[in-house]
Amino acid sequence: MAEQPENDPGTLLSSYDMFSPEHERVKWGVFEHARQACPVAHTDADGGGQYVITRYEDVRRVLEDPATFSSAGVAPRPSPVTLNPLDADPPYQLDLRKLLNPLFSRTFLMKFEPQMRKSATALIDNWVSRGRVELISEFAAPFVGSVLAQIVFNETDSTKMQRAIEIVTAVALNSDDESYFNLASLAAEYIVEREDNPIDRDDVLNAITTGTVLGGRPLTEDERLGVVTVLFLGGLDTTRGAIGAIAYHLARRPELEHRVRDPKWIRQDMDEFIRLESPVGCLGRTATRDVELGGVRIKQGEQLLVRFDSANRDDTKFPDAAELRFDTVRSGHAGFGLGVHRCLGAHLARIQITIAFDELLKRITNLRFASGGPADVHWAPGIANGPEALDLAFDLV
Ligand code: HEM
Numbered sequence: 001m002a003e004q005p006e007n008d009p010g011t012l013l014s015s016y017d018m019f020s021p022e023h024e025r026v027k028w029g030v031f032e033h034a035r036q037a038c039p040v041a042h043t044d045a046d047g048g049g050q051y052v053i054t055r056y057e058d059v060r061r062v063l064e065d066p067a068t069f070s071s072a073g074v075a076p077r078p079s080p081v082t083l084n085p086l087d088a089d090p091p092y093q094l095d096l097r098k099l100l101n102p103l104f105s106r107t108f109l110m111k112f113e114p115q116m117r118k119s120a121t122a123l124i125d126n127w128v129s130r131g132r133v134e135l136i137s138e139f140a141a142p143f144v145g146s147v148l149a150q151i152v153f154n155e156t157d158s159t160k161m162q163r164a165i166e167i168v169t170a171v172a173l174n175s176d177d178e179s180y181f182n183l184a185s186l187a188a189e190y191i192v193e194r195e196d197n198p199i200d201r202d203d204v205l206n207a208i209t210t211g212t213v214l215g216g217r218p219l220t221e222d223e224r225l226g227v228v229t230v231l232f233l234g235g236l237d238t239t240r241g242a243i244g245a246i247a248y249h250l251a252r253r254p255e256l257e258h259r260v261r262d263p264k265w266i267r268q269d270m271d272e273f274i275r276l277e278s279p280v281g282c283l284g285r286t287a288t289r290d291v292e293l294g295g296v297r298i299k300q301g302e303q304l305l306v307r308f309d310s311a312n313r314d315d316t317k318f319p320d321a322a323e324l325r326f327d328t329v330r331s332g333h334a335g336f337g338l339g340v341h342r343c344l345g346a347h348l349a350r351i352q353i354t355i356a357f358d359e360l361l362k363r364i365t366n367l368r369f370a371s372g373g374p375a376d377v378h379w380a381p382g383i384a385n386g387p388e389a390l391d392l393a394f395d396l397v
Pocket of ligand 1: 232
């Protein structure tokens with residue numbers, strides 16, 4: 001029998017490692033092969049191994065059946081803190097969502113619009129005269145960091161707010177243990193402060209310190225910290241990645257700029273970018289019973305890696321799925337998830353992306369790669385999909 005080369009998609013699939021930069025570079029080919037030949041594929045990577053779920057219909061089935069596919073073990077690597085509601089199941093998860101959903105509705109979030117625009121323009125002021133920017137570290141990361149810090153901590157003292165923004169932005173920029181530790185300490189401070197001095201104000205801290213779950217019990221200290229942690233884990237790399245991915249496409253295809261300048265782009269075109277690039281690539285589930293999926297028998301307790309990104313490029317659901325298509329309505333993409341865990345921050349992400357490009361395109365035009373080309377852009381391995389850095393040149397409007 002002919003020997004299979006190491007980078008053959010079939011060979012790679014059985015050892016596919018989402019944290020490997022080499023595997024990241026070839027993952028679209030690996031998933032395409034999987035969807036056709038082995039849609040529920042076992043990989044030995046990362047310890048105990050897991051089933052990689054690659055077809056849209058299987059991904060949908062898993063996400064819509066939380067009783068069989070529990071969100072326990074949602075993080076592909078164990079997390080030192082609880083990540084509720086992300087790692088929880090109904091009914092507890094639904095109770096938490098009831099507490100949080102009103103604070104992430106579009107109407108509620110639009111109260112923060114003036115502050116969001118102020119953050120965006122202040123960042124653009126720092127580099128616009130240069131004609132060149134590293135868009136991720138000089139705009140996308142600090143922008144999403146400052147917006148999320150303002151929404152979660154809702155601080156009225158401007159000095160304290162600035163400190164919180166700096167701590168959250170360090171996480172958005174570095175994602176390292178030290179910055180997460182500083183953020184967890186800050187979150188714990190804010191929670192204790194609010195417990196000791198309750199304020200009757202509609203915000204996240206009030207919801208988690210006064211709200212109840214499961215028939216009336218308050219959240220424990222760990223659960224409160226878990227909510228704040230998951231908001232930052234869920235809201236920073238994701239929206240940063242989405243802004244970076246859209247800017248990458250604008251630099252690659254200048255003819256797209258006019259679409260993004262049209263306010264109508266937020267109705268449909270924004271979702272097409274999110275479908276194609278899936279800023280959240282994957283998350284995990286655990287089988288609660290023996291079950292068959294895509295012709296494969298999965299045993300109770302086994303781990304699944306649900307690939308939102310592969311589902312979003314499944315040609316049987318989205319014809320010509322590897323391309324941006326603005327001439328057709330592509331409904332039902334899995335970019336914000338499907339089922340009970342559908343993204344809590346989807347409205348926030350959409351508002352931030354809208355404001356980011358609105359403010360950028362008021363000042364700059366003709367985005368292009370300042371060094372190298374599209375093939376030189378590195379996409380980070382791991383859960384989030386997005387360019388690690390984006391060195392762009394532009395003209396002034
Ligand atoms: C473009 C940006 C974003 C994308 C693509 C995205 C994607 C997702 C996906 C795919 C899920 C489902 C997870 C699952 O089924 O296990 C999810 C859940 C979640 N997202 Fe987002 N997200 C984005 C922005 C945000 C933001 C800004 C926040 C901050 C509030 C956020 C907070 C959350 C939370 C808390 C959950 C868990 C919900 C639950 O378990 O009930 N996300 N997101």
